[in-house]
Amino acid sequence: MRKIINLLQNKSNVDEYTITEIKTSSTELFFIKEELQMNRGKDIEEIVVTVYRNFEEDGKKYKGSSTTKLDPTMNLEEMEKQIDTASLAASFVKNEFFNLEQPSTEVAPIIPSKFGEGAVIENISNLVKDLYEENNQFGSFINSTEFFINKKDIRFINSNGIDVSYTKYIGEIELITEANGETESIELYDVLEFSDYVKDSIKNAILEALKFASLRAKAIPMPKVENLPVIMNGIAAQGLWNYYGFSASAGNKYDNLHNNNVGDNIQGETTGDKVTITRKPYLENSSVSQYYDQFGTLLKDVVMVKDGVIENLLANRRYADYLDIPCTGGINNNVVNGGSYTEKELKVPPYLEILKFSAFQSDVMTGNFGGEFRLGIYNDGTKEIPVTLGSIAANIKEVQDKMYLSKELAKDNNFIGPKFIKFDNIRIAGN
Amino acid sequence: MKAKLSKFLLDNKLLLKKLVTDLSKEFKYVSLLGSDTVGTAYNVSVTGSGVNDSNWKERGFVVRVFNGVNYSEYSFNSLENMETIKERITNVAVNDIKILVDKGFKLMEFPLIEDENMIKDFSSDYQINPFEISAEDKLKKMNEIKALGLSKCDQLLDFRVSFEEVKISKIFLSTHKDLSQSILYTNMHVVAIGRSEKGVKYDFEGLSGLKGYEIMEEAISKIDKVVNSVKELFDSENIIPGDYEIICDPSVSGLIAHEAFGHGVEMDMFVKNRAKGQEYMNKVIASDKVNMRDGALSEIEVGTFLFDDEGTLGTDTLVIEKSILKSGISDLLSALKLGTTPTGNGRRESYQRKAYARMTNTFFEGGNDLLPDMIKSIKKGYILEGFFSGMEDPKNWGIQCVIAKGREVINGKITGKIVSPVTLTGYVPDLLQSIDMVSNDPLELGGTGACGKGHKEWVKTSTGGTYIKAIGRLS
Numbered sequence: 001m002r003k004i005i006n007l008l009q010n011k012s013n014v015d016e017y018t019i020t021e022i023k024t025s026s027t028e029l030f031f032i033k034e035e036l037q038m039n040r041g042k043d044i045e046e047i048v049v050t051v052y053r054n055f056e057e058d059g060k061k062y063k064g065s066s067t068t069k070l071d072p073t074m075n076l077e078e079m080e081k082q083i084d085t086a087s088l089a090a091s092f093v094k095n096e097f098f099n100l101e102q103p104s105t106e107v108a109p110i111i112p113s114k115f116g117e118g119a120v121i122e123n124i125s126n127l128v129k130d131l132y133e134e135n136n137q138f139g140s141f142i143n144s145t146e147f148f149i150n151k152k153d154i155r156f157i158n159s160n161g162i163d164v165s166y167t168k169y170i171g172e173i174e175l176i177t178e179a180n181g182e183t184e185s186i187e188l189y190d191v192l193e194f195s196d197y198v199k200d201s202i203k204n205a206i207l208e209a210l211k212f213a214s215l216r217a218k219a220i221p222m223p224k225v226e227n228l229p230v231i232m233n234g235i236a237a238q239g240l241w242n243y244y245g246f247s248a249s250a251g252n253k254y255d256n257l258h259n260n261n262v263g264d265n266i267q268g269e270t271t272g273d274k275v276t277i278t279r280k281p282y283l284e285n286s287s288v289s290q291y292y293d294q295f296g297t298l299l300k301d302v303v304m305v306k307d308g309v310i311e312n313l314l315a316n317r318r319y320a321d322y323l324d325i326p327c328t329g330g331i332n333n334n335v336v337n338g339g340s341y342t343e344k345e346l347k348v349p350p351y352l353e354i355l356k357f358s359a360f361q362s363d364v365m366t367g368n369f370g371g372e373f374r375l376g377i378y379n380d381g382t383k384e385i386p387v388t389l390g391s392i393a394a395n396i397k398e399v400q401d402k403m404y405l406s407k408e409l410a411k412d413n414n415f416i417g418p419k420f421i422k423f424d425n426i427r428i429a430g431n
Numbered sequence: 432m433k434a435k436l437s438k439f440l441l442d443n444k445l446l447l448k449k450l451v452t453d454l455s456k457e458f459k460y461v462s463l464l465g466s467d468t469v470g471t472a473y474n475v476s477v478t479g480s481g482v483n484d485s486n487w488k489e490r491g492f493v494v495r496v497f498n499g500v501n502y503s504e505y506s507f508n509s510l511e512n513m514e515t516i517k518e519r520i521t522n523v524a525v526n527d528i529k530i531l532v533d534k535g536f537k538l539m540e541f542p543l544i545e546d547e548n549m550i551k552d553f554s555s556d557y558q559i560n561p562f563e564i565s566a567e568d569k570l571k572k573m574n575e576i577k578a579l580g581l582s583k584c585d586q587l588l589d590f591r592v593s594f595e596e597v598k599i600s601k602i603f604l605s606t607h608k609d610l611s612q613s614i615l616y617t618n619m620h621v622v623a624i625g626r627s628e629k630g631v632k633y634d635f636e637g638l639s640g641l642k643g644y645e646i647m648e649e650a651i652s653k654i655d656k657v658v659n660s661v662k663e664l665f666d667s668e669n670i671i672p673g674d675y676e677i678i679c680d681p682s683v684s685g686l687i688a689h690e691a692f693g694h695g696v697e698m699d700m701f702v703k704n705r706a707k708g709q710e711y712m713n714k715v716i717a718s719d720k721v722n723m724r725d726g727a728l729s730e731i732e733v734g735t736f737l738f739d740d741e742g743t744l745g746t747d748t749l750v751i752e753k754s755i756l757k758s759g760i761s762d763l764l765s766a767l768k769l770g771t772t773p774t775g776n777g778r779r780e781s782y783q784r785k786a787y788a789r790m791t792n793t794f795f796e797g798g799n800d801l802l803p804d805m806i807k808s809i810k811k812g813y814i815l816e817g818f819f820s821g822m823e824d825p826k827n828w829g830i831q832c833v834i835a836k837g838r839e840v841i842n843g844k845i846t847g848k849i850v851s852p853v854t855l856t857g858y859v860p861d862l863l864q865s866i867d868m869v870s871n872d873p874l875e876l877g878g879t880g881a882c883g884k885g886h887k888e889w890v891k892t893s894t895g896g897t898y899i900k901a902i903g904r905l906s
Contacts, residue, residue: 032703035539036531041523042506042783067483071490072509089482089566121527125534144703174885176705187705187826191886255478256588257631358831359822365631372831372856389829391856391906429672429856429906
């Protein structure tokens with residue numbers, strides 16, 4: 001690292017720089033049913049350098065940049081050549097000037113993880129054991145799984161003197177559950193992401209997956225219905241909230257994709273629940289928790305939207321300078337406040353409750369959302385019928401005035417939000 | 432011009448061969464995949480520009496060894512201490528396996544890979560080396576395209592242009608194999624973003640191929656199409672959900688071939704009993720108008736290569752022949768387990784990831800129908816144009832294809848009404864068996880994006896076809 005810093009400091013064609021060094025070690029296990037199909041290990045070192053060129057044209061200041069990755073197998077000459085190429089490219093990139101982040105005297109807390117204790121092979125074995133202990137329930141079983149524990153040692157340096165290091169763990173389980181229906185067997189796909197060893201979290205996830213697989217095995221194709229309220233599972237539809245993140249993004253404002261400002265009501269008048277969203281650098285057991293963003297900004301909690309009104313535009317160092325607004329940094333954890341209805345109050349028949357989408361679609365630019373669902377519960381007023389092979393479609397700008405949120409909250413990795421989201425006026429395609 | 436293999440891989444080949452030889456003393460099968468991929472991504476927009484490394488850039492290695500029962504792998508990207516690398520491989524393949532067995536884990540048994548003697552290399556062709564064109568010239572050309580796009584419509588907020596050049600160099604070494612390949616491809620996107628009183632609308636056109644800087648001129652021909660598309664989207668309406676006669680343009684045909692069906696014949700899913708396709712082998716799965724292919728050698732696009740990431744030579748697989756499901760596509764380990772022949776579809780996101788059975792160039796073959804006749808035959812339906820995304824469901828064959836727009840056709844005539852967004856859903860066999868016309872247009876393939884397996888493991892693939900007519904559920 002010292003060699004790279006010296007190289008960058010002595011180059012006349014590099015005005016400023018950032019360096020991110022990431023050392024990743026992983027242990028990975030792949031199972032089919034209960035048998036180990038393959039095991040893998042990984043040790044990778046990556047050094048990502050961004051070089052900046054500052055220049056003026058017609059009295060206006062500009063900053064060009066180019067990001068390049070240096071490999072540990074490169075010698076100094078190769079690194080220098082690559083930095084020169086990036087520097088030359090940066091000189092043709094004509095972006096508005098901004099200041100790189102300055103060092104802070106404040107020290108970020110350590111991100112806790114039990115994965116830091118003991119051998120990784122022991123830790124990953126515990127995950128496998130916890131998951132498979134719950135196998136074969138509700139008429140469902142585990143088809144296949146993949147387990148990953150990644151340890152990342154990260155160091156961020158910039159030419160203004162920031163030099164911070166931290167360690168984080170990223171755990172991941174790909175989980176396929178299966179159940180036999182009357183005519184065919186079905187499966188459900190889940191990905192669990194986490195940063196800490198939380199036994200109950202793994203147990204709850206596998207139990208829910210097995211229950212949902214059992215329901216899908218009994219599901220019938222969604223019938224054609226009209227004017228039926230839709231209740232979406234808050235985890236399955238968490239992408240819905242991306243629209244508000246887009247609408248409060250300083251980068252998107254700078255790119256003229258919206259013209260929202262602090263104090264603007266982006267939800268409009270509503271007879272439903274008002275939206276409040278906070279971004280948090282640290283959320284317990286979140287794999288994307290980190291206290292520094294790509295510019296080295298030390299991150300704090302930021303209320304993004306409060307009661308439908310923008311409280312803060314989300315701006316990294318670059319866009320904060322462009323728009324002359326406070327720098328929030330890029331924050332990855334999303335916390336949406338609960339609403340004013342209990343689950344019981346929302347689930348007034350008849351309704352369609354969607355538990356699993358194939359892939360929930362949320363087009364933040366247009367506001368369109370929806371998708372095909374793999375599992376839902378159709379309550380026709382007399383009984384609950386598991387359904388599949390249907391789809392919903394709506395535009396958040398058209399339906400957010402009547403959006404009802406549960407008081408109950410659910411958590412999934414980097415997201416906490418209402419467990420149920422209800423709309424009265426969504427298009428449903430059935431069979 | 433021919434793409435050249437990385438000097439780094441050539442310079443270190445002897446060292447890597449020695450690693451394979453040394454490890455072969457301890458393990459009955461050893462292979463090494465070395466990757467040195469370089470690339471740069473350029474973008475321009477109204478508010479700025481960027482020149483950064485391509486996300487596909489990588490330099491590193493993955494070793495696979497037979498651990499006595501099945502296979503273990505180790506990925507690394509430093510050659511500083513070969514003894515440490517050997518120790519880590521032994522740790523993964525011997526020590527970790529012993530710990531897992533001691534804990535009561537069962538190992539799935541796999542046969543030993545029987546390697547055949549093979550020395551081969553491949554270099555892709557291109558006209559103009561993009562790496563020899565300066566960043567300044569590329570950005571200048573892209574800014575010209577941007578300006579031309581913006582000049583076409585006052586309501587455009589932005590006209591974004593992106594260009595990516597990637598040169599893949601790979602070597603595969605085992606006791607008996609010595610393979611190398613160098614493949615150069617380029618991608619471009621032109622994205623028009625506009626605003627009307629109905630809100631923001633956007634569309635994009637993509638270009639791709641095993642080609643060089645010559646792709647930049649092709650992008651100019653896409654400007655009018657993408658701008659006109661956004662103008663049409665300004666006046667688009669919501670679709671009334673229901674079953675309609677549909678004509679899919681080549682991009683949507685390709686999406687259906689890929690998402691609705693291709694994932695369902697990836698044979699690692701057969702090993703897991705996760706694919707419905709397994710039940711349909713040698714049975715009718717589609718209408719007799721349908722022929723579908725996948726393979727590194729099926730067409731020349733971004734899914735083309737000499738050998739896959741397990742050292743199996745690429746092939747051309749006829750997946751569906753006149754309605755009958757004839758073959759799946761397979762990685763090496765799945766073929767070993769199933770007792771079938773690998774089809775050269777074992778692909779990795781990078782040297783850092785596991786290999787899975789993955790698609791390459793996937794498409795419906797052209798038919799004998801004329802597009803005007805296909806339109807005339809529609810009583811009430813839509814021509815589906817462009818796509819944003821798709822999601823597979825190989826076990827239960829549900830479909831989700833998010834389409835950019837639908838062009839209404841009533842009684843054989845295009846009405847001018849546009850619906851957007853459109854999601855095509857339903858049951859794969861119903862859709863494939865409803866295909867009653869396939870156009871005789873030239874085959875069109877596109878490979879600008881990347882394909883995931885589940886929600887991860889992204890690889891470059893191309894998809895396409897000609898126009899197909901079917902019945903589809905739209906919402």
